[in-house]
Amino acid sequence: MTEMIANLDYQVFQWLNDFAGRDTFLNEVMRFFAERAEYIMIAGIILYWFTRTRDNRMMAIQSLIATAVGFGTSALIAHFFYRDRPFVDHVVYQLVPHAANASFPSDHATAAFAIAMTFYIVRKREGNVWLVFAALIAISRVWTGVHYPIDILAGACLGMVTAWVVHRVCQNWTFANRVLQACIEMYERVECKILPKKQTREM
Template identity: 30%
Template sequence: MNYELFKSIHNLSGHSQVLDNFMVFITNNAIYMFALALLILWIFGGKTIKRAVLYAGGTGLIALVVNVLIAQIYYEPRPFVTHHVQTLIPHVADSSFPSDHSTGAFTIAIAMWFRCKNIGIPMFILALLTGFSRIWAGLHYPFDVVGSLIVAVVVSYVIVKLSRLFDPLINWIISTYDSIFGKKNRSNKSSRT
């Protein structure tokens, strides 16, 4: 069933250069788009947004560590290793389950959604597109992406439940940042007046 689902999505590739290029762009660059979004939110956001950014980034890193542990326990060959699949981009033949790109994208989006829904929702749409693009490009099975979503939900939920443990560190990072960079901004504003 997993392979049949994979074929139904991957077989859409190769018919439109525009769509293929779009999917390759997403599969290669979505993680950088998430990183850029977090950086912009950190720079221009208030304390609440900064907290959401730190939690989203930290939760994403923890989820990727969970992926590494899963890959050590369970090895799933990639579709192009097991079957005759023409990938849109080259990739090493490491474990397919779960998808690291999808896990990172889903986890950042879900962690952000827990704290700031209006930002988390568009991020989640981009995460769905990221997972879909990984299948389209021939790099992952659909269940790899579903596995990534499950890892993202579980890790994000656990971190939310344990946030009281992390809050002192998060608050310290924000206050340290504000004490270093906030004073410069205040002194620049006061020198202009």
């Protein structure tokens, strides 16, 4: 069973990665999503934070917490279930440079879906767009030859589950909610002192 799944995983990887050798006009797009699109998600967190609504700021904090928890969990999984990158064991179209470290699960997919799922939980309409964006990041990591599909699926599941758990904890655990609210209030006090009064009234 395990061997069958591994074979299917490689077949899907090979099918998707082969596009890098045929449809080269898309390679630059995939390189962008594989290497730089994550910065747009970070910019999204910053943008939501500076819209200065309490819900958006809580959402931004939760997305960062979910990403951090996801990364920590991913590191533990990689330690106990180490898997080589595709380019270590196979001849692939590798479009982006990458260290030959653990492939499973994908940190990029974990972070992208942790952020996108947090946005979706709070702001569903915009969240759908972010989830599509996260999916493109995930697909690009296979296209460019640095991850297997199962690495991506595991990272995506980990990111979404982490986002949901963090949101539920922050929403239902009074202590956690109060701590986050206190952090936001502390920041806003400082912000009110730094920004002109006209701007702080818009908060």
